[in-house]
Amino acid sequence: xxxxxIERPASIVAAAKAxxxxxxxxxxxxxxxxxxxxxxxDQPATLVCLGGIAEMQGINASGNDLxxxxxxxxxxxxxxxxxxxxxxxxAGNIGDPAVRNRGTIGGSLANNDPSADYPAAVLGSExxxxxxxxxxAADNFFDGxxxxxxxxxxxxxxxxxxxxxxxAYAKFDQPASRxxxxxxxxxxxxxxxxxxxxxxxxxxxxxxxxxxxxxxxDFSPAxxxxxxxxxxxxxxxLHGSGDYRAHLVGVMAKRAVAAA
Amino acid sequence: xxQVSMTVNGKVATGEVEGRTLLVEFLRENLGLxxxxxxxxxxxxxxxxxxxxxxxxKSCTMFAVEADGAEVITIEGxxxxxxxxxxIQQAFQDYHGLQCGFCTPGMVxxxxxxxxxxxxxxxxxxxxxxxxxxxxxxGYHNIVRAIMAASGQDVSGIAAE
Ligand SMILES: Cc1cc2nc3c(=O)[nH]c(=O)nc-3n(C[C@H](O)[C@H](O)[C@H](O)COP(=O)(O)OP(=O)(O)OC[C@H]3O[C@@H](n4cnc5c(N)ncnc54)[C@H](O)[C@@H]3O)c2cc1C
Ligand code: FES
Ligand code: FES
Numbered sequence: 001x002x003x004x005x006i007e008r009p010a011s012i013v014a015a016a017k018a019x020x021x022x023x024x025x026x027x028x029x030x031x032x033x034x035x036x037x038x039x040x041x042d043q044p045a046t047l048v049c050l051g052g053i054a055e056m057q058g059i060n061a062s063g064n065d066l067x068x069x070x071x072x073x074x075x076x077x078x079x080x081x082x083x084x085x086x087x088x089x090x091a092g093n094i095g096d097p098a099v100r101n102r103g104t105i106g107g108s109l110a111n112n113d114p115s116a117d118y119p120a121a122v123l124g125s126e127x128x129x130x131x132x133x134x135x136x137a138a139d140n141f142f143d144g145x146x147x148x149x150x151x152x153x154x155x156x157x158x159x160x161x162x163x164x165x166x167x168a169y170a171k172f173d174q175p176a177s178r179x180x181x182x183x184x185x186x187x188x189x190x191x192x193x194x195x196x197x198x199x200x201x202x203x204x205x206x207x208x209x210x211x212x213x214x215x216x217x218d219f220s221p222a223x224x225x226x227x228x229x230x231x232x233x234x235x236x237x238l239h240g241s242g243d244y245r246a247h248l249v250g251v252m253a254k255r256a257v258a259a260a
Numbered sequence: 261x262x263q264v265s266m267t268v269n270g271k272v273a274t275g276e277v278e279g280r281t282l283l284v285e286f287l288r289e290n291l292g293l294x295x296x297x298x299x300x301x302x303x304x305x306x307x308x309x310x311x312x313x314x315x316x317x318k319s320c321t322m323f324a325v326e327a328d329g330a331e332v333i334t335i336e337g338x339x340x341x342x343x344x345x346x347x348i349q350q351a352f353q354d355y356h357g358l359q360c361g362f363c364t365p366g367m368v369x370x371x372x373x374x375x376x377x378x379x380x381x382x383x384x385x386x387x388x389x390x391x392x393x394x395x396x397x398x399g400y401h402n403i404v405r406a407i408m409a410a411s412g413q414d415v416s417g418i419a420a421e
Binding site for chain 2: 001002003004005006008027030031034035037047049050075095096097098099101104178194
């Protein structure tokens with residue numbers, strides 16, 4: 001790692017100020033950032049540690065609304081988001097216990113790894129990403145592989161969910177990395193259904209519109225029969241070809257609907 | 261450089277560290293607690309697992325500065341003052357839960373936090389909880405048996421996989 005300073009602000013305002021400085025970067029749980037610093041893929045002058053900011057921690061549930069602090073760890077969401085079981089289960093299956101004790105929802109969303117789990121839940125639940133500057137609807141947040149519409153130094157402070165009537169996440173694990181080879185999140189809200197797919201596309205997480213329409217008419221695995229995606233533009237690597245992933249999306253979508 | 265102070269295995273430990281100093285480097289190099297191992301340094305293997313404020317973390321994937329003020333327990337804190345092995349450590353010896361021993365500190369620390377939360381885990385729960393701990397030697401079978409035994413459960417039914 002190159003040398004850098006670490007600051008530990010106690011409030012969002014102080015963190016935002018520190019992140020205004022040249023070469024400053026946010027440090028969430030470090031479960032993605034520290035490995036990339038070790039590879040010298042990044043050279044920040046200052047890391048601004050968000051872990052000590054109390055107002056970014058924890059989960060508030062009231063009625064059907066669930067608001068999760070941007071600095072909340074995967075383990076805390078797994079244990080504390082009981083009001084939204086599909087989300088709690090997703091968080092409890094990220095990586096391994098030690099990763100879940102450090103990694104945060106804000107860090108995962110800001111990183112937008114094309115195989116990460118949270119992007120599927122956030123896009124699939126039409127969640128709202130709140131930052132120190134504004135609120136961003138999930139449909140406007142993800143901007144391609146490892147890219148988001150966050151501005152330089154902008155901090156994810158909370159993520160707000162409305163708990164759907166039915167929801168489930170079906171993940172086909174890539175057993176070495178424990179990320180999703182393909183993961184599909186389905187959620188039913190009244191007369192509309194959202195289907196968000198991670199792990200598959202070179203463009204990162206995306207909504208599968210045909211499946212959403214079919215499930216809105218009939219929320220059953222059978223409704224997805226005959227629907228398929230093209231392997232073009234799908235991630236192709238040693239773990240699976242684009243065509244394989246495209247096929248797997250259909251399989252995992254059916255499993256998610258059956259589990260919802 | 262900044263000054264950090266934390267409680268390590270019940271004793272106050274202070275030192276000067278750089279921003280980039282990892283918790284595992286502080287433990288091993290500043291404090292001489294070399295029981296915590298670095299297997300991969302890429303956050304994959306779990307050999308470096310310690311407890312920070314009661315939670316298992318990979319000490320190669322956390323900065324020492326982030327542990328300032330924290331309560332840290334390492335493998336050295338698992339034995340009694342007189343060096344007698346703790347229950348989990350003794351079970352690893354009794355059930356041959358180690359061969360080269362490189363992964364063992366992380367295995368024991370991870371097992372300790374599993375048993376703190378779930379005192380009688382099933383075999384499947386043990387295997388799932390050890391997902392982030394890699395062992396090149398044992399094939400995991402005897403590690404699972406040792407943890408079963410440490411939780412006071414019968415191990416005779418566990419078949420080799
Ligand atoms: C062994 C291993 C297995 C894993 N398995 C999975 C898996 O199965 N599924 C999965 O989804 N992920 C997995 N991960 C990734 C893990 O979930 C990370 O925790 C997550 O991707 C990043 O979150 P973090 O809090 O650690 O962020 P960091 O690593 O600290 O930061 C990542 C990026 O986000 C920025 N950032 C951090 N917090 C904020 C914020 N609040 N606002 C704005 N920007 C911010 C940082 O500047 C940095 O650019 C795994 C990681 C490891 C090491
Ligand atoms: S040395 Fe920390 S996970 Fe391998
Ligand atoms: S005993 Fe050798 S790595 Fe586990």
